[in-house]
Amino acid sequence: MLKYSIRRLLGMIPMLILISIVVFSLAKLMPGDSLSGEIDPLNTNPEYIAEMREKLGYNDPLPVQYFNWITGFVQGDFGKSTRFQIPVFDLILEKLPNTLLLGVTALIITYIMAFIMGMYSGRRPYTLGDNAIAGFNYVMLAIPSFVAAVFAIYIFAFQLNWFPFAGSVDILVEEGSFEYYISRMHHVLLPAIVLGAMSTASYTQFLRNDIIENSRKDFVRTARAKGTPMKKIYNVHILRNSIIPLVTFLGFDFAALIGGAIITETIFTYPGIGQLFLESVTSRDFPTLMALTMLLSFLTLFGNLLADILYGVVDPRIRLD
Amino acid sequence: MASSTTITQLKKPERSLSPWQIARRKFVRNKLAMISSFFIVLVTLMSISAPFLAPVLSPLPDISKVNISAMNIEPNGEHLLGTDKSGRDVLTRLFYGGRISLLVGFSATLIVITLGTVVGALAGFFGGFIDSILMRFTDFVLNFPFLVFVIVLNTILYGIVDGLWVLIMVIGALSWGGVARLVRSKVLAEKENEYILAALSIGCSPFKVITKHLLPNVISTIIVQGTLIFATMIVIESALSYLGFGVPQATPSWGNMLSSANEPDVLQGKPWIWMPPAIIITLTILSINFIGEGLKDALNPKSLR
Numbered sequence: 001m002l003k004y005s006i007r008r009l010l011g012m013i014p015m016l017i018l019i020s021i022v023v024f025s026l027a028k029l030m031p032g033d034s035l036s037g038e039i040d041p042l043n044t045n046p047e048y049i050a051e052m053r054e055k056l057g058y059n060d061p062l063p064v065q066y067f068n069w070i071t072g073f074v075q076g077d078f079g080k081s082t083r084f085q086i087p088v089f090d091l092i093l094e095k096l097p098n099t100l101l102l103g104v105t106a107l108i109i110t111y112i113m114a115f116i117m118g119m120y121s122g123r124r125p126y127t128l129g130d131n132a133i134a135g136f137n138y139v140m141l142a143i144p145s146f147v148a149a150v151f152a153i154y155i156f157a158f159q160l161n162w163f164p165f166a167g168s169v170d171i172l173v174e175e176g177s178f179e180y181y182i183s184r185m186h187h188v189l190l191p192a193i194v195l196g197a198m199s200t201a202s203y204t205q206f207l208r209n210d211i212i213e214n215s216r217k218d219f220v221r222t223a224r225a226k227g228t229p230m231k232k233i234y235n236v237h238i239l240r241n242s243i244i245p246l247v248t249f250l251g252f253d254f255a256a257l258i259g260g261a262i263i264t265e266t267i268f269t270y271p272g273i274g275q276l277f278l279e280s281v282t283s284r285d286f287p288t289l290m291a292l293t294m295l296l297s298f299l300t301l302f303g304n305l306l307a308d309i310l311y312g313v314v315d316p317r318i319r320l321d
Numbered sequence: 322m323a324s325s326t327t328i329t330q331l332k333k334p335e336r337s338l339s340p341w342q343i344a345r346r347k348f349v350r351n352k353l354a355m356i357s358s359f360f361i362v363l364v365t366l367m368s369i370s371a372p373f374l375a376p377v378l379s380p381l382p383d384i385s386k387v388n389i390s391a392m393n394i395e396p397n398g399e400h401l402l403g404t405d406k407s408g409r410d411v412l413t414r415l416f417y418g419g420r421i422s423l424l425v426g427f428s429a430t431l432i433v434i435t436l437g438t439v440v441g442a443l444a445g446f447f448g449g450f451i452d453s454i455l456m457r458f459t460d461f462v463l464n465f466p467f468l469v470f471v472i473v474l475n476t477i478l479y480g481i482v483d484g485l486w487v488l489i490m491v492i493g494a495l496s497w498g499g500v501a502r503l504v505r506s507k508v509l510a511e512k513e514n515e516y517i518l519a520a521l522s523i524g525c526s527p528f529k530v531i532t533k534h535l536l537p538n539v540i541s542t543i544i545v546q547g548t549l550i551f552a553t554m555i556v557i558e559s560a561l562s563y564l565g566f567g568v569p570q571a572t573p574s575w576g577n578m579l580s581s582a583n584e585p586d587v588l589q590g591k592p593w594i595w596m597p598p599a600i601i602i603t604l605t606i607l608s609i610n611f612i613g614e615g616l617k618d619a620l621n622p623k624s625l626r
Contacts, residue, residue, distance in 0.1 A: 015460075015461065015464060018461060019464075019465070026473050026474070026477060029477045030473075030476065030477050138610075139607065141610075142552070142603070142606050142607045142610045143603050143606070143607075144556040144559065144560060144602060144603070144606060145560075146559075146560050146563050146579075147559075147579070147599045147602055147603055150579065150582045150588065150595065150599060151599065153588060154582075154588055154589070154592065158588065158589045165585065166585075258466055258469075259466065259467060259468045262468050262469070262564075263468075263560055263563075263564065266564055267583075277469065277472075278472070278564060278566075281472055281473065281476055281566070282565070289473070292469075293466075293469055293470075293473065296466040296469050297464070297465065297466055297469070299466075300464060300465070300466045301464050304464060
């Protein structure tokens with residue numbers, strides 16, 4: 001297992017190098033200098049610009065430029081944002097907690113909803129409740145997340161006034177106080193519900209089918225023969241066996257949440273990585289754009305890898321090597 | 322003489338239904354899928370006939386003109402769905418928007434299916450070296466964070482080619498990975514059959530084996546997948562347009578129309594501007610998914626109905 005994980009991790013390196021080359025080429029193809037955050041935009045003296053360009057290495061051949069960029073990148077030097085005039089690293093670090101909070105809350109919501117619905121459907125398959133849950137999940141799966149987000153804002157933020165419709169925290173509350181954390185949770189809840197409810201369908205259906213399948217197995221018959229209450233059989237014996245495969249979904253969700261975050265954060269004007277990314281595209285903030293693209297690619301790769309490895313961990317019958 | 326007539330009489334009722342006929346019967350019996358098909362046909366017809374319908378249904382059939390005198394009108398007898406902040410008729414734009422959204426969705430699906438099928442069939446049929454090269458490439462495409470690359474690529478190509486086709490090509494070129502994997506796995510399973518060996522042994526060229534023998538046997542999977550991808554592509558188009566990275570703002574598409582909901586003022590106080598596109602997107606996606614499920618059921622010889 002360990003050997004396989006290490007081999008897969010090493011296998012990621014060529015993929016990352018390829019992606020970094022693609023990202024670099026894309027940034028070079030975009031109009032404007034991709035690394036011009038260091039030049040003072042107010043000084044328009046052509047000599048100064050030419051001198052700075054020479055100093056920053058824009059006149060070097062492309063492979064050299066790529067090499068310089070990637071060496072800095074590996075060492076954590078992402079360059080300086082052209083828009084905010086601060087290191088990209090700090091910029092990302094500032095927004096990352098918001099995105100993580102959103103992602104984790106969304107995941108928790110997905111798990112809770114999927115658990116309740118999946119366990120109910122698995123225990124009473126082909127009943128009215130089961131069909132209703134299946135229908136609900138189907139509709140949630142089909143509705144595009146941004147349409148759902150727009151409706152959620154309209155209904156819950158504007159009509160019912162339950163949630164704020166923008167931002168990640170109230171401006172008036174003091175940082176670090178109890179109200180501050182409550183306000184943050186309050187802000188994150190609506191986007192997280194929208195993001196989380198979208199992906200319940202696969203979890204619910206998987207859990208339902210697994211519970212139905214497991215309930216026909218021999219160990220269930222033995223437990224029933226011994227007189228174990230049905231509630232205990234379902235909640236302990238079967239659930240334990242059905243939960244494990246769900247873990248593998250975690251890796252895929254990782255990648256899905258990244259894509260979801262870009263859209264959801266923009267709609268809710270929630271200051272996170274996704275919003276930062278879109279702003280860096282519109283404002284041609286190339287250092288930020290390149291760093292974020294690399295980061296998001298890495299996370300996607302890592303999520304897929306995690307899914308593969310977890311798959312082998314939870315089901316020893318699957319041979320990985 | 323008498324015996325030959327009995328033979329012909331016997332032969333006729335023996336002729337059983339072709340697989341396609343069976344599938345069609347199953348599909349027609351599926352109410353949800355039929356209602357959805359009807360809806361999709363209706364939306365398509367409305368979109369296609371937009372230039373003829375618009376002058377009949379609204380007093381402002383020109384979608385490119387800004388009408389200062391008719392801004393933000395609530396739905397009434399004259400403007401059935403009201404007008405938007407530039408004084409353009411919402412209903413007219415909805416028709417024209419359908420043209421763009423459906424066109425982008427359909428063309429992108431065509432690209433995805435073609436690329437995916439070619440790559441998957443080649444990799445699955447030849448195996449070995451070609452397989453590993455093609456599948457590495459597929460992994461590479463699949464591992465890109467899709468939305469991120471679409472947005473960056475679209476920004477680069479924006480000025481160079483006409484905006485609409487950039488979008489179609491970019492989303493098409495980045496989303497064929499899943500189809501390639503699916504087709505490859507189907508081809509891998511199918512090529513183990515003896516009829517493939519027979520075809521090869523009588524000297525059929527690989528091209529002929531793939532097109533005449535393998536693909537007809539995996540086509541039902543591709544059709545079902547294509548339907549579901551069509552829905553996904555419409556979602557992607559509207560999501561990108563909503564974010565401002567899709568179809569150029571001047572061209573009405575459902576996503577572009579919905580993007581007016583970005584302004585809190587419109588979202589809160591003028592629901593007639595953003596609700597029609599939101600509802601029609603949702604209904605279209607739902608219908609296409611129902612059709613896809615119906616097709617999956619109908620084309621599966623093992624399904625009971």
